[in-house]
Amino acid sequence: MVESGDMQKPVSPMYRTMRILESVCTFFFAGSLIILTLYLLGNAQEFLEETQRFLLGLLGWTSLLSALSGLYYMVTLILWMVSRRRFLPVRFVYAATTILVCAGILIAVTFIGAVFSPV
Numbered sequence: 001m002v003e004s005g006d007m008q009k010p011v012s013p014m015y016r017t018m019r020i021l022e023s024v025c026t027f028f029f030a031g032s033l034i035i036l037t038l039y040l041l042g043n044a045q046e047f048l049e050e051t052q053r054f055l056l057g058l059l060g061w062t063s064l065l066s067a068l069s070g071l072y073y074m075v076t077l078i079l080w081m082v083s084r085r086r087f088l089p090v091r092f093v094y095a096a097t098t099i100l101v102c103a104g105i106l107i108a109v110t111f112i113g114a115v116f117s118p119v
Contacts (some may be wrong), residue, residue, distance in 0.1 A: 014080050021073040027068035030100050035059045054111055063105040070098035084106070094098060 039055040047055075074095040079086055 014083070017078050018073065018076045021069060021076055025066060025069045025073045025095070025098055028062055028069055029102065032059060032066050033060045034063055034100055036105060056113055060106060060109040060113070063102040064110065067099050067102035067106060070095050070102065074099065093097065 035055055035058050039052065039059060042052055042055060074092070075094060077088065077091055081092075
C-alpha cells in the first residue's frame with residue numbers, strides 16, 4: 001500500500017512497449033484461432049467456396065500478423081529480461097508458442113491455398 005507521501009517507481013518505456021506488444025500478440029493470436037475454428041466448422045458444414053476462400057485469406061493475414069507481433073514481442077521481452085536481469089519463463093514460452101503455432105497455421109494456409117487454387 002502506497003502512502004500519500006511516497007512516490008511510486010516510474011514504469012520504463014520498454015516495459016510499456018512490451019506490455020502493449022503482448023496485448024497485440026494476444027489479440028491477433030486469438031483472432032487466428034477464432035478464424036481457424038470458423039474455417040473448420042464451415043468446412044464440416046459445407047460453407048460456400050467463396051466464404052471458405054475468404055476465411056483462408058483472413059486466416060493467412062491474421063496468422064502472419066500474429067507471428068510477426070509475437071517475434072517483435074519476444075525480441076523486446078529478451079531485451080527487457082537482459083536489462084533487468086530477470087527471467088519471465090511463462091511470457092517467453094507464450095511468445096515462442098504463438099510464433100510457432102501461427103507460423104504453422106500460415107504454412108498450412110499457404111499449402112491449402114496452393115493445392116486448391118484454380119489453375
